[in-house]
Amino acid sequence: MTETTDAPIEALQDKEPLKPPRSQWRDVWDQLRKHKGALLGGFFLIFITLAVLIGPYVWTLDPQKLDIRNKDMRPIYTALWDSDAKVRWANPLGTDNLGRDGLANILAGGRASMAVGWAAMVLSLLIGTGVGVVSGFFKRLDGPLMRLTDLFLSLPILPLLLVAVTLFRQPLRANFGPEGGMFILIVTVIGITSWMPTARIVRGDILALKEREFVLAARSIGTTPRLIILRHLLPNVLSPIMVSATLGLATAIITESALSFLGVGFPSDFPTWGKMLADAVPRMEQFPERVILPGIAISLTVLGVNYLGDGLRDALDPRIRGR
């Protein structure tokens, strides 16, 4: 009589997983944490966004308030090497030629620049993802939509932006007020002229994804195309969309500043970083900080966003992740 062992053969035992399962986003975060530049860039982006959102409540000076007696103040740090410089603690970043406070203007300008950047980025993502998904999923629309994308890619963007902004400035200002009209105009033109790379990337990914088995399975149980796109395809193309979102934010901020710099941006009493930089150029010999401070603000924000995009691209790519 053989002994019956209670314990089954070891190879047939179900092993408990050694570690609890990890979600995809945990992995992405772990990979992103290794990229120092991306982390710094991300923190700087959050910092600058919070600063321009909360800053005006902390530093309550009105950026438009004219204080002509205290005009042309230098920033407080100039006192370190130049003891004769006109500085005072009430205006830590100095004042401009009309006595408007530098710090308050930087914060207000950042608000406008970041708002335009985020809004234009979201708009171009929406258009780009929509065009990409539709042309990747519906074969009949693929040809015309991709021709349209090619057409937009061969438009001269900056000249067209300039043309559009100069042409539509008046009617929109009349309808939505000088600032609101300009905001709508700039966000729309940047959004309309920058969706093409996103559309191409998304289309490529959708073309590959829709041949996969899980889409076939979803279709076989009678899922409508709308639900297939929303539930099965869009979550899978999220990572390229996020990467092009960062690139889009950087380009949108630079384009808005370039428009302001060329003098076709927001109205003259409405500060944005590009406008402050442009206004300060004629007197930059005496007051270099008025060029340098907004310039540094633009450059650091864009640098941070670009680094974040670089890190995200690495972190979201499963072939690179975990190395």
Added chain:
Amino acid sequence: MLTFTIRRLALSIPTLLFISFAIFMLLQLAPGDPMAQVPLTVPPEVKQKMREALGLGEPPLIQFWKWLVQMFWIEPQVFIDYMFGTSFAEGKLRVISWQTRSPVMDIIVQRIPQTLWVVGMSYVVGILIAIPIGIYSAYRQYSIFDQSGTFITMIGFSIPPFFTGPLLIVIFSVQLGWFPSIYDTTHVVTDWSSFKVQLNQMILPVMVLALQTTAQISRYMRAAMLDNLNQDYVRTARAKGLSEAVVVMVHVLRNSMIPVITVIALGIPAIFGGAIITENVFKVNGIGQLLITALFANDLPMVMTVSFIFAFLIVTFNLIADVLYGVLDPRIRYD
């Protein structure tokens, strides 16, 4: 390959037509009136006549057709006349600028050398700097040179030209006084000393534009080199005893140049567009500055023609890039 090129060429004609039509219709919506500067004492019927003389009385489609005829039928004739001394275009109406009342193409031809000197030179300088940086930082990946090179190109990528321009002016022409802050386009090079003056005034705008080019192209170069350095044929080349210099500079470099050359071709029209800002900062009266002044002066024929030239450059160089890609890389078949 040939059929592909011909097909693309044929496709680019409707594309360009459509783009020019879109620009034209956009300009039709312009609120400005070219007669706004005419004195009030001029009677309305005379004003109407002047308007018709500018071609404004006609419906938009006919105006567009006339622009097409002037641009593609009369301007080539003028060019042939200029080349061979014939007189095909005698007495025919060309595209006239509303600002100066002279033919648009003449002004553009006057402005192009300045743009080509500054922008073209900066592109060449940028490429010459970028390619060695890209090669070396890929060859020594993660070395200090690579890390700092990637950081600097990232900065060059992120700082917009309207900031680097004034910054360089403050440093080099205000503080140090080495270079002039304004590009003098009337300067004529006759001898060695005037050549040095020309070189001096070109350095700042070329530096600003070259920074952007360098940042972009060295990133592409590095990525392309990295893709190729791990391939099997590199191991084979090393195994058969080729020297490291030959492996990298001949085998890997040639293969890595394929995508980089197409990127260089694609960047040429973009640099014309980006040069609008740099030309504005350094007061170079090139083609970008022409567009800006025409735009502010409501000079629609000029805006139309210059934008069309930009679109033409983009379409042409896209085509060139695609064809080059196929010519350089025998693995790619378009048929």
